[in-house]
Amino acid sequence: MTIKECYDAMGADYQNTLNRFPNEAFIKKFVLKFLDDNSYANLKEAIAAGNVEEAFRAAHTLKGVCLNLGFDNLYKASSAITEIFRAGELAGAKEAYTYLKIILEKRLLIILMSGVRMGLSLR
Helix, strand or coil: HHHHHHHHHCCCCCHHHHHCCCCHHHHHHHEEEEEEECHHHHHHHHHHCCHHHHHHHHHHHHHHHHHHHCCCHHHHHHHHHHHHCCCCCCCCCHHHHHHHHHHHHHHHHHHHHHHHCCCCCCC
């Protein structure tokens, strides 16, 4: 599976991402680094602790990473939860978090499967 096929499987914007990165090798590198990004884990912890400020920071970071990588659906979901926390609220965060989690887990699975099929070292 090529990185473009990986993007197609995720419903992500490969061409726009390729326009921002110098070449396909950079996209591969940063997509694989996404697997180690701790923004989602930080978001989960902040929500569990009821810490709106930290939840906002984590969601905002995740939103930026997704935007840069062209992960449009994940960007939209992370943007929605970011706005909840920007307003200083936890109300509505549970539903937004559940939706974000579903989309994120699907993307991570596709990336992992794609990396294996491309013969890439995932760690």
